[in-house]
Amino acid sequence: LDGGAVTIRLWPASAYAAFDVQLWGALDRTDALRTRLADAVGSAADARSSYRLVTGGMPGVGRTTDGSARGPDTANRRDCDAPALRDVALDDDLLRQVVEEGRALLHEGAVVVVLCGPAGGACPSHDVLARHAGSFGAVVPFWACPAAVKQEELCERILLDRFQKVVAQSGSIHGFVLDPGAALDTVASLHRILRDPHHRRTLLADRFTFLAPAPHGPDNWRREFLEWRRRDLVDLDHLFRAEVTLTGARGALDLDILVGRDPHFFGRLVNVTDALAARTGLRAEVREVEGGVQEIREDQFAAAVWYTEDDFERAEGEAQFAAQRVLAEQHVLQYDVTAGAVTRELLEEALRAALADHA
DSSP states (O other): OTTEOOOOOOEEGTTTEEEEEESSSSSSHHHHHHHHHHHHHTTOOGGGOOOOOOOSOTOOOBBOTTBBBBBSSOOOOOOOOOOOOOOOOOHHHHHHHHHHHHHGGTTTTOEEEEOOOSSTTHHHHHHHHTGGGSSSEEEEEEOOOTTTOOOOHHHHHHHHHHHHHHHHHSSEEEEEEEEETOOHHHHHHHHHHTTTTTHHHHHHHEEEEEEEEEOOOOOOOHHHHHHHHHTTTTTTOOEEEEEEEEEETTEEEEEEEEESTTTHHHHHHHHHHHHHHHHHHHEEEEEEEOOOOOOTTTTTTTOOOOOGGGGOOOOOHHHHTOOOOOOOOOOOOOOOOOSOOOHHHHHHHHHHHHHHHHH
């Protein structure tokens, strides 16, 4: 035993033997050593028991001859380095992929409105959802107000009239998707419409989702728009606003989400972010999640029930404890040398004195 020691204690009358094994290192050998010692004294496999104590080491013991540290391995084996960012172009194709995976947050049969840019221009978000029109109750593009409409109030009335027609034809609106090309004036008009409690009740479905993909940047007015909606609906059950960032070597893309009355939102969010990372090759990170006011159930603060020892079945444990026999006591002490040198003679003299005092 190079770097260790074994102490044997025997109780022949009780057919009992105890081994105290001390190893300064090489803890990986303890299992094999335990088996060989038990086999040497003829102990059956079902008559063995053991326990292990791991300490931080002993003073004066450094490293083994091969240079490895003695005792348990305390090295950090985790990979804490940030993964390398992939070189992915932040183009319309990537935006389409984000909307494609983000549509999982829109439940089947939902009536979805897509806010686009000027009429006749590109609207990638609508193109993606339109390919899956069979999964939705309706997918309706809302183009920006014509350039000839200069007054905000007039644009707002036009937009409200369109919303009301959608509700009349298809039912309440479950989803709003803000295409990256959506005009700020159009979203500002939607903001003023939804600030009215009457319009919120008549236009929004009980369960709804807002999605707003856009290039990452400090001036994200789409995020501010969703935060206003969260504050307007803060007392709604299962209300959450999430900020997701997809990062690559060429930049980042934001996906802002607002959902209401979705008790399974966090599971859906994890599935969507995992799918986005796998599909786009970008690093997906949930930067923030904010909720609303949680509903307090009447039975949430029910009277506490207190239990005593007599409420639990103790017969089996007490019988096992009563069957135990104490054969001896052992105390392991470790002393630090504060002055002088430690010799074998000094240790033997100290041991004899201690035994004489307790004879």
